[in-house]
Amino acid sequence: MEIKLSIKNLTKKYDKNASHPALDNVSADIYEGEFVSILGPSGCGKTTLLRILIGLLEPTEGNIYLDGKDITTAPAAARSMGIVFQNYALFENMTVLGNVVYAAYLKAKKEKTATKSEITSRALEMLGLLGIRELKDKYPSELSGGQQQRVAIARTLIHNPSIMLFDEPMSALDVATRLQLRDVIKQIQKDFGTTMIYITHDQEEAFALSDRIIVMDKAHIVQIGTPKEIISSPADEYVKDFVVGNLYKKIDSLSKYAASGAQND
Numbered sequence: 217m218e219i220k221l222s223i224k225n226l227t228k229k230y231d232k233n234a235s236h237p238a239l240d241n242v243s244a245d246i247y248e249g250e251f252v253s254i255l256g257p258s259g260c261g262k263t264t265l266l267r268i269l270i271g272l273l274e275p276t277e278g279n280i281y282l283d284g285k286d287i288t289t290a291p292a293a294a295r296s297m298g299i300v301f302q303n304y305a306l307f308e309n310m311t312v313l314g315n316v317v318y319a320a321y322l323k324a325k326k327e328k329t330a331t332k333s334e335i336t337s338r339a340l341e342m343l344g345l346l347g348i349r350e351l352k353d354k355y356p357s358e359l360s361g362g363q364q365q366r367v368a369i370a371r372t373l374i375h376n377p378s379i380m381l382f383d384e385p386m387s388a389l390d391v392a393t394r395l396q397l398r399d400v401i402k403q404i405q406k407d408f409g410t411t412m413i414y415i416t417h418d419q420e421e422a423f424a425l426s427d428r429i430i431v432m433d434k435a436h437i438v439q440i441g442t443p444k445e446i447i448s449s450p451a452d453e454y455v456k457d458f459v460v461g462n463l464y465k466k467i468d469s470l471s472k473y474a475a476s477g478a479q480n481d
């Protein structure tokens with residue numbers, strides 16, 4: 217398999233004099249078409265890593281390679297990565313369709329790559345894939361959180377991103393919506409073969425979605441492995457407790473949730 221993204225010895229100190237960096241010598245390779253989660257507790261450096269990958273933040277040390285090319289200092293726009301945030305970040309004064317076509321249209325106009333009607337029909341196709349085509353004329357304030365997140369995904373997907381990154385996209389959603397959206401994301405990955413990097417502090421989510429999981433703690437990568445590898449041979453006590461231990465607790469509470477839902481139906 218081809219390496220899509222190579223992260224080499226990234227260190228980030230927000231403050232030169234800080235005793236503890238926010239990221240400390242982090243390295244990982246991510247393969248083409250892979251779904252990789254970055255799993256770790258609050259403050260371990262997940263968002264810092266993501267911001268460096270998408271070009272919003274420069275590392276203090278280290279390099280990033282996209283398709284073998286050093287992009288460490290490349291501007292965000294040149295990386296063509298798509299990002300979905302926790303808080304949706306939709307344009308409130310635009311319809312669903314407007315949100316999806318806006319940036320794509322500006323880009324196509326500048327680069328003379330597609331007409332407005334081509335972009336509109338592609339946007340409608342994306343909305344269809346995400347199951348929200350009939351909401352195209354609604355405004356974000358008229359949508360549920362899960363629907364807004366689908367719009368955010370469609371808006372990212374229309375650019376045909378080199379990599380899609382998600383920063384805790386489900387944390388504001390209820391369990392049922394999270395489970396639905398999970399399926400949607402997996403289906404998109406299957407249909408488009410997009411490389412995906414998914415940040416979460418939810419063990420169960422990481423295990424359900426990922427080909428491999430990068431486990432972080434206190435600015436470090438502690439383990440990189442498939443869900444199976446991490447369960448069968450956790451790297452240390454931390455992975456055993458925080459990752460595997462909590463995974464079983466989460467599965468337990470999810471099955472209780474499912475059982476109670478089944479009774480209510």
Ligand SMILES: Nc1ncnc2c1ncn2[C@@H]1O[C@H](COP(=O)(O)OP(=O)(O)OP(=O)(O)O)[C@@H](O)[C@H]1O
Nearest residue numbers: 230231238256257258259260261262263264265417
């Ligand atoms: N702009 C900033 N300036 C200074 N320190 C920062 C800044 N952003 C983050 N940090 C620090 O860097 C460390 C890592 O933060 P980061 O936001 O990457 O964590 P995280 O893993 O995404 O946490 P969470 O799960 O809460 O989102 C933390 O100690 C945080 O306080």
Ligand SMILES: [Mg+2]
Nearest residue numbers: 262263264383
């Ligand atoms: Mg974060």
